[in-house]
Amino acid sequence: MKYISLAHGNGGVLMRELIEDVFARILGDLLLDIESDATTLPMQGISGELMFTTDGFTVDPLEFPGGNIGSLAVHGTVNDLAVSGATPHFISLNAFIEEGLSFEQLERIITALGVAARHAGIRIAAGDTKVVRRGEGSGIYLATTGIGSRPSDVQLGTRQIRDGDCILVSGPVGDHGIAVMLARQQFGLHGDLQSDAATVLPLTRALLTFDGLRFMRDPTRGGLATVLHEIFRSTGFGIRVQARQIPVRDPVKIVCEMLGYDPMYLACEGRVVVVIDAAQANDALTSLQALELGEQAAIIGRISARDRHVVLETELGGERVLEELEDDPLPRIC
């Protein structure tokens, strides 16, 4: 088996081979140009506002049921553009590769990255690799930066949110967090729960047809609770959600009960939290449920100006304030 050495990062012949034999061979026509210092973006047919986003990925382990760090990096950046109402077009890819990573694993990661990119309709317009010493880098870190476009009449953001708006989530929360945690095989726990990692573009496209759509966000690090806190902080409106409306898969519930995690704080990588005019919430729900990725979508609560907190109505009929995340339940999840 072949492994990455420090010489694969030095700008010389081995680095050129790494780029050609792995990145160029696998990604093929997805790559715009890997020779130049900078690439001209083919902007023909692209109109509207240009949108820009970036993300870093350090997931441990690198591979888990439902994906790996390569697919995750594409989904993460595509989803940040999607929830902003944009269509993604181009992405840049930075890889920090640890000396000793096997070519076999690197190829699986780059293959999944290519599949995700093709699926989302984006091209890789710039790339760079660095090799770091054995022990640093945890296999591979990726950073991706995306460019998309959206029609200039799309108005989304917390500023659009009004009292009484409904809050939806597009599917069960916490699958990604628990799937990655189980893949670590700590605590003697095993399981085949799949990560929800996916591009949310089909969901956001369906939602963009509603003129009462106010805000979309993908609940990654910090989970659903963190998105609700962002809305609360930014609007000043309280939030009231019902625990029994929030979809959580049984394996996620079970692991959370065993280990004392709260699914509200667990990362998702293929879900959308939506704020929408209450008058359109049911129609939006129906649209989401008609899509494969949205079958278990649910209306989970409302913007509630008279509440001064993020309030969770518990399954037993009580209520409690959902605090902002302070300590990390599951680090290195994305």
Add this chain to the structure above:
Amino acid sequence: MKYISLAHGNGGVLMRELIEDVFARILGDLLLDIESDATTLPMQGISGELMFTTDGFTVDPLEFPGGNIGSLAVHGTVNDLAVSGATPHFISLNAFIEEGLSFEQLERIITALGVAARHAGIRIAAGDTKVVRRGEGSGIYLATTGIGSRPSDVQLGTRQIRDGDCILVSGPVGDHGIAVMLARQQFGLHGDLQSDAATVLPLTRALLTFDGLRFMRDPTRGGLATVLHEIFRSTGFGIRVQARQIPVRDPVKIVCEMLGYDPMYLACEGRVVVVIDAAQANDALTSLQALELGEQAAIIGRISARDRHVVLETELGGERVLEELEDDPLPRIC
């Protein structure tokens, strides 16, 4: 003293404080928007082709005479756009921060990054931070992706190169490589050689006024020799350079002689290698020498179709083939 903990990367309250107290406080109005998933790029007044580039930075040590990893990350990406003939406008910033890095050092790095960004006239349009476990990450890694624009009539690239064209370098080579190496204080060596790290925009702007300009590149990893090999591989034309014309500072020469390095392969971070119509080479040289960063610019050789290699004429009057870099003389230099 305050240090980065894993909780600074978890999407919760400590991470928000890190973003607000360090990144937002220091970078201020350079930051377009740090709250959204994706930012709208303000494209008013920007015309021509859009150019895109990305780079990762893993320099060890993080700080060295003449710069640190923060200024390096901005210069690297700005320079990739500059040598493509573009004006840089926006940059994204990814930071992989190691648990245990002091806030003090992080602030010095982000301060230098901000100074370099202001100097180059770019704004930071997207950012992300991840915290990795102690021992993984070597303090901090950065990845930056840049967007620039260039007039659509600019034609630069190896395809423009013709037999007989002159090759220039804008200043002494290898300063960055040796400055970083000395900062490691290995081999009992010390010195105050400054890195050449700088934005090369003033140089490329001056060169773009020449219609005989064919190609520009900044010789980073792999140094001048690697740029010459790229030209050779891409054009099929041989190259002939004169060792005594290539500017190398005395401290760089001395360290190279002591340790067996070859300055031709050492990284620069503020130099440009230029290929230009021989008829305009002297005027271009005069233009470069009129600039502070180009005072020691020199014509170092020619494109030479009848040579089948990259040929170096030595100071003693002989000649040798300059091989492609195989093993890394100085890893982790940028």
